[in-house]
Amino acid sequence: MFVPEKIPFKGRIIDITVPISHSTLIFPGDPEPSIESVCTIEKDGCAVSRLSFGSHMGTHVDAPSHIIKDGLAIDNLNLENLMGQAAVLDFSQINGALKDSTLDKAFNNLGIDESVSILLLKTKSPFEKEKSSKTSCFQAEESDRRSETEEFPENSVYLDSGAADWIVRKGFKTVGIDSFSVDSLSSENLPAHHILLSINVNIVECLDLSSVEAGIYFFLCLPLKIEGCDGAPARALLILDS
Structure with a gap:
């Protein structure tokens, strides 16, 4: 029986997952998303949809097998490493490569202790234009998809x-x-x-950190259990102590 008092954490839940839809932005060259109705309540008594999208669609976890031959597949990852205390560092005012000195300074300024095992990087999202126009963070009209992704490389923040x-x-x-x-x-x-990935440090990409401030949170991220796959979409949450 579900007993709320036994939940190991309490607080405000922040969903940092990018939704999957027909208009979700994708990495150039990845499969286009498709959500197709195959059964309807009116005709069949229930609703069923056919889903088609790449393994690195929306918020997703990269498995080592994504780039390493014979690396671990997504269904073999240690889920314990995808949950725990997380530090969100804000680099939204930076463009280009993040260096070790930049990470170290932000890390020390936040006063992080040894219990933090997860690092989340907030950057200057290329989708802020969509956000400001009152559309979902990772959504755009089909005609705008290519132009948005082509603008991204010049402004992206990444790890050297x-x-x-x-x-x-x-x-x-x-x-x-x-x-x-x-x-x-x-x-x-x-x-x-x-x-x-060579030492099994998990990589989670395409998070939605647009409404998250720098700080310490409890992080939970569970990728779909797809046997032998190189990655999978995931639901990612932050929990802020109340």
Whole structure:
């Protein structure tokens, strides 16, 4: 029986998941999302939809097998590393590469203790224009999809190899970011991905941190359990102590 008093945490829940819809922005070249009705209540007595989208659609977790041959698949990740105390660092005023010194300064300014095992990076989201026009953070009209993603690389914030090494040295189990990639979108060898995933540091991408302030939260992120897959969409939450 469900007993609310036994919940290990209490507080305000902040949903930091990007919704999946026909108009969700995608990484250039990824499969287009499709949500198709195959049964309706009026005709069939129930509603059923056919879903089609890439494994890295919307808010998602990268598995090591995304870039490492014989790396762990998404269904074999240790879920304990995708939940716990998280530090949100705000880099929304920065463009380009995040360096180890930048991360270290923000980390120390926040007064983070050793219980924090997850690092979340708030950046200057390329979707703020959509947000300000009262549309969902990761949504745009189909005709605008290409132009939005093409503008993204110039303004994206990403980890250089030194910053990725810093994350490993600090012992973080998961790193998340509110953009398409922890690497530069123009990168071909994906150094941050390789550094992090090679030792099974989880990567969560396309978070919605637009309404989240820097601070300490409880983080919970559960990717879909798809056998043998290189990644999967996830529901990600922050819980703020009341």
